[in-house]
Amino acid sequence: MENGPPESRAAIYFRFHYLNRLNRDEAHDLYVTSFVKETNIHVIATAIQSLPYFRTNGIRILDAPIRLLIESGSMGSEDSDYLFTILYDSYLYEQEGAEELLPMFLDSTNYNRSKAIGEILSNYYKVEDSKKKSDYLLELILLKADKEDFNDIFWHFSDAGHVALQDLYKIIKKLIKSKYFKLTDQLIKYLLTQNSKFPFMAVELFEFALTNNKLQLGDLHHYQVEDKALNFIVSTYETITDHDDRSKEMRKKLLQSFDIIITDFRFISNKEKILNELF
Secondary structure, three states, X not given: OOOOOHHHHHHHHHOHHHHHHOOHHHHHXXXXXXXXXXXXXXXXXXXXXXXXXXXXXXXXXXXXXXXXHHHHOOOOHHHHHHHHHHHHHHHHOOOOOHHHHHHHHHHOOOXXXXXXXXXXXXXXXXXXXXXXXXXXHHHHHHHHOOHHHHHHOOOOHXXXXXXXXXXXXXXXXXXXXXXXXXXXXXXXXXXXXXXXXXXXXXXXXXXXXXXXXXXXXXXXXXXXXXXXXXXXXXXXXXXXXXXXXHHHHHHHHHHHHHHHHHXXXXXXXXXHHHHHHHO
């Protein structure tokens, strides 16, 4: 493992976890003592395939090669996705070293932000106190995202159907406030799934999204946004039936959102359809 060519070391690391069948303790010690000395980026990238089997004592002891891999900026998409999953899972279960390495990883540019967001939302309630940890990670991703990232990022709200809107409210509001926010059908669909339990929050976020929308005419999801926006207004208006002041205010906001849609040139192509649906 110390003197062999990189190709041989990589091949051994890739299937290193099979040694667990012979002697788990010895396999663990051998993996850690050899991997911690590794400096070849391609070998390290291969070695992380076995890392989940050898992190029972945390990953701080393996900080050096993992940090070297992250700083290299040369990970492939599959390797970066896999490393995120390892670090994220270790972070959720409070394994030593993950709390330092995961933010460093998220600060890099060499990973799929959309996939990371989807994984975080899918596991939002996975362990005790994971909401707090998940919010922290989502804010880190949002903080580092620039214009190019926003063109590629899809906040996978399809992975958030089990997450209560009251828990995601603050992070969604920060997303909408961001400089490059574009309204997507995914966000509206998520708000639609939540409008029966949290109608007021859903309306407030929908109105805020409309007024802060950086969507351009011709963007990929333009027509899907039109349809979903219409569905949201009609469905939520019918959901809020009380006559208290708060309910009246929310219905007024929905009508104001309707006004925005029919006067916004980005939605004008469906103006006649919207009017027919509502009236």
